[in-house]
Amino acid sequence: AHRSQGIYRQFRRELLQYLQLCKTNFHEKNYTFPIETVHGFVGTDLGLGLVTEKIISPSGTPKTLSYLSSHDEFTAKHANALDQFFDECCQLHIVFGEVNIAGLMYTENRRGRPEFVLIDGIGEKLIIPFRSMSKTINTRNVRKVERKIKSKILFYK
Template sequence: MNSADLPSCSNAVSFQSIFGPLNLDAEFPLAVGGDRHIFQHPNAPSLLVKVMDMKARARYLQARPFKRWYKQYQRESAYRVYLNEITEYVNTTTRPSGVWQVPLARILGVAQTSLGLGLLVEKITDDAGGIAPTVASLARQGRLDQALRARLDEFFEDLADAHVVLHDVSPSNIAYGRNADGKPGLYLIDGFGSLPLIPLYAWSRRLNRRRVRQKYAEMLASMERRAREAADRSA
């Protein structure tokens, strides 16, 4: 993180300004995912706060009785996703991989908010300081050119080299912008962490690399197909 963006933590008030409690009741989310809302941190420009959408989670579990049954015994409840992401972040950023900096949005910790426990993550920005566009939004704008494809090739190879386990390979989970240090590039902002009961891809770097490449190929093919369909409709 850029230390200039963070208040001094030399006293309790400054600490609370980062880690809460944070009042998000009157705030509008910058983005909405399948199960989380993403807010600007009210006191730190370089941070975002992810909070769980409990209504979306309830609807999801309502349609899955078995999953609803066994999840009632998980002490962390809906916040298990935070543990998965924090664990993956720690695992991939502490092992030598040949990747100088793993292309993940960095995780600071958790904070109490008025909407429940929030996950504090690095904000990837555009050149104006706003939230960076995702690869999905760039593709919809017709900007999936050869240069972006080359960057995506390198990005996914870096993820495989760092043995990052992905559970949702989606262009909506990849931001194209600058991290808190001002370094430009592609950054994974969601969809990482091992979910299966038998974590084969976490155990095997070789199997994970094969899966990352396969899922990337499927993602790229899907984006190109949608681009062709959009071009045909506008013709």
């Protein structure tokens, strides 16, 4: 069934992850998580587009973790925000697909504090959804991704 969705498979993963988070956090009336907020779909000349929030840095331009690291702009403030990001992903049971250093955007105006937001690589990719089914297995994976990402940032060397 998933194969027939073609290029929209990733949309499906992201939507399912967002809906699961909304369901789990319904009582807190919380709809903002460390992943981009999905707003809907729009038809384009290239097919259906997923409309999500725009994540911008304090300078007003989008900045990825990769950019901050490679331009020597990554500081202790960013390190704290990155730690908080991974802790929150574990706590909220956010399932990663293929997360990398370019899929994390930095902002300070979204929730009024420095934070990283995952904009790419969201959602379960495994045929048997072990990470979705087990918070323990998922946390182990999130921490593995965290170590891999931090190993690529000069700040930690």
